[in-house]
Amino acid sequence: MPAPETDLALLAEAAEQAGRIALGYWRRDPKAWDKGDGAGPVTEADLAVNDALAARLMGARPGYGWLSEESEADPARLDAEHCFIIDPIDGTRAFIDGQDGFAHSLAVARGERIVAAVVHLPAQGLTYTAREDGPALLNGQPLRPSNAGIDGARVLTYRAVTEAENWRAGIVPPFRREFRSSLAWRLCLAAEGRFDAALSLRAAWEWDIAAGALIAERAGARVSDRRGGAMRFNSPRAMVDGLIVAGPRLHGALLEALA
Numbered sequence: 001m002p003a004p005e006t007d008l009a010l011l012a013e014a015a016e017q018a019g020r021i022a023l024g025y026w027r028r029d030p031k032a033w034d035k036g037d038g039a040g041p042v043t044e045a046d047l048a049v050n051d052a053l054a055a056r057l058m059g060a061r062p063g064y065g066w067l068s069e070e071s072e073a074d075p076a077r078l079d080a081e082h083c084f085i086i087d088p089i090d091g092t093r094a095f096i097d098g099q100d101g102f103a104h105s106l107a108v109a110r111g112e113r114i115v116a117a118v119v120h121l122p123a124q125g126l127t128y129t130a131r132e133d134g135p136a137l138l139n140g141q142p143l144r145p146s147n148a149g150i151d152g153a154r155v156l157t158y159r160a161v162t163e164a165e166n167w168r169a170g171i172v173p174p175f176r177r178e179f180r181s182s183l184a185w186r187l188c189l190a191a192e193g194r195f196d197a198a199l200s201l202r203a204a205w206e207w208d209i210a211a212g213a214l215i216a217e218r219a220g221a222r223v224s225d226r227r228g229g230a231m232r233f234n235s236p237r238a239m240v241d242g243l244i245v246a247g248p249r250l251h252g253a254l255l256e257a258l259a
Contacts, residue, residue, distance in 0.1 A: 002061070007082075007116040008131045011106045014056045018049045018104040019122025022089060026123060027098045041092050046070050049088035049104065057084050057106075064108070067238060069207045083109045083234045087207040090119075091182030100124050105184035107210035112232040117211035119184045128188045128215050136219035138192055143219035145246065146193040150253040153196040153246075154178055156186040161201055166259055173257050187212025190245045191219035197246035197254060201226050203239045213245070222251035226258070 002010075025045035032043040050070035058066060061084070065077025068086040077083045084107070089095055091102035100123035108116040115132040128143070130136040136143040148154075153175040162177055164170035178195065180186050186198040187209060198216075210233050217223045225231055226242025233240075244254050 005116075005131055005134070007061075007108045008118070008129060010057065010060055011108065011116055011118040012120075012127065012129060014053055015104045015106050015118045015120035015127065016122075017056060018053055018088065018106075019120055021045070021049050021052055022095070022102070022104070023122050026095060026102075030096070032092075032096050041096060042070065043089070043092060043096060045095065046089045046092060050086070053086055053088060053106070057086075065234065067207060067234065069205065073238075077234060078236060080234075081110065085109055085114070085206050085210040085233060087184060087205075090184045090208055091180075094181035099181070101181050101185060103182040103185045105182075105207060105211045107214065107233075109210065109234045112234060114210050114214040114233055117214040119188050119211050119215060121182075121185060128191070128212075130215040130218040132214070132218075134218065136191055136215045136217075138188075143188075143192040143215070145191055145216070145219055145221040146196045146250070147247050148196040148250050150175055150250060150257065152176065153250055155197045155199050155254075156180055156189060156195050157197075157199040158202075161199060166201060167257055168259050171257075173253070183208040184212040187216050187223075187243075187245050191216040191221055193247075197244070197250050199244055199246075199254060201242045201258075203241055204243055206233050206235070206238045206240060209240060209243060213243075216245045220247070221245055222248050224251070224255070228255045
């Protein structure tokens with residue numbers, strides 16, 4: 001089997017290709033429609049990127065499984081030793097709006113663990129990478145999460161998280177809520193310490209978080225589901241029960257404060 005660093009190089013090359021394709025549609029009024037059932041929007045760019053990634057990655061690793069937001073579910077992935085977990089464009093709403101905060105999220109799982117990961121933001125020229133036994137990097141430079149406590153922490157999350165019912169005794173901690181459309185990027189921003197945490201109490205699709213979870217972990221952040229449990233990937237549901245991603249100090253504080 002290929003070594004993780006070889007898979008990482010493959011993912012990085014594929015992400016660059018994905019970025020070139022996406023930028024060919026960005027701010028050019030791509031066709032877009034709603035997928036229905038609360039699944040959100042999709043564009044012709046999402047599908048073009050998905051097709052290119054499937055051809056590039058599965059062509060190079062035909063024995064790997066495939067899990068992508070924009071592909072039909074393939075149960076054969078559950079029996080594969082390795083599996084690609086892909087979000088062709090994470091932050092599609094931002095992409096449609098012409099914002100630069102969309103990302104390509106590419107990961108390889110071995111069993112339940114992510115072993116290689118890339119999150120690429122082509123409109124900003126940002127590439128986050130990690131492998132299971134190496135550092136987390138942004139454009140080749142090491143990442144490190146912040147050492148913030150909960151008071152005044154800058155937490156990337158959605159508005160409903162700040163409702164009192166989500167917190168012990170109905171007391172919302174005094175953190176500052178901010179938001180970015182791409183969930184994969186939110187995990188990376190916590191990994192590099194530009195923000196102090198990424199938090200979600202909703203179930204998260206694996207393709208949104210697989211790559212970012214490894215990048216944050218290898219940067220030195222604590223990465224868990226909403227209850228503090230380890231994340232497991234390439235599962236039958238392809239979902240994780242929420243997430244807490246932060247430096248160890250803040251991770252513990254958030255976990256303690258949640259209801």
